[in-house]
Amino acid sequence: MPEAGEFERELVAGLSARPRSISPKFFYDTTGSQLFDRICDLPEYYPTRTEFGLLTAHAAEMTALFPPRADLIEFGAGSVTKVRLLLDAWGARGRFIPLDISAEHLHASAAQLRADYPGLDVLPLAADFTRPLALPHGDRRVGFFPGSSIGNLGPVAAVRFLRQAAQCLTGGGLLVGVDLVKDPAVLHRAYNDAAGVTAAFNRNLLQRANRELGADFDVEAFDHYAFYDPLRQRVEMHLVSRRRQTVHVAGQAFEFAQGESLHTENSHKYTVEGFRELAEQAGFVPGPVWMDDEERFSVHWLAAPGLPRRG
Known part of the structure; x- marks a missing residue:
């Protein structure tokens, strides 16, 4: 996870700004990662089960696009659950490099993966994948970025990533x-x-600040608020103060x-065509796209520059 100094610096900067905001990467301490795993199992939260269904049905097609003996790199690996479907279809060949910001959660998941796939070389890397990465040397690499996490980045940051x-x-x-992009009522639920x-x-973001930074947020004095903005095609998540209050962080007082509100997350939604255009801006060659029957979720193959287009 990001070091305490980084969390403190960005939280103080975010509380000092107007409007107030903080990066969603700080959600994912151990407690936050566990809570997100619970979110993925909720009946209202369709992305996980829909993507899981797509991977189950099409893993053989997807892994057929992988070059031989490639390193498989998962960005924001979390509990490394979905990648197992790819590993099974691929034959668990080569090296698997899971990247995640929550080091404790990452290493526990990697240890379980090693036990379940004894022939797989698992090399976990605790890192912020939005920054330059020091990856093990490799001639062929395939990235896996599931869970619609690309949506947490704004369009400019998404192209940069x-x-x-x-x-x-x-x-x-x-x-x-x-x-x-879909019915706003589905997104609201x-x-x-x-x-x-x-x-x-x-x-939990506020609880984490209290635990790690000695802040004094009254957590119950903030309401969770999430809504879909159809003009920006994104869900916004906020923590809204129920009353006038003063909060102390790093020796500073914030009224x-x-x-x-403290704006904690954006989750951008795309059309298939819109995302393919974004990928082309970044230098990828868009390839096959898999979608569920209700067209709620998609999985895209993007060929890296210099790799022939497939599909």
């Missing part, structure tokens, strides 16, 4: 999950589940007015 990925995925390509797990996940 994809451009960096295109440069590092030499001789291969990127398999990426992309959530699609996905980010406002009845069990309140997403709300707990959102508020919140009643109704003032």
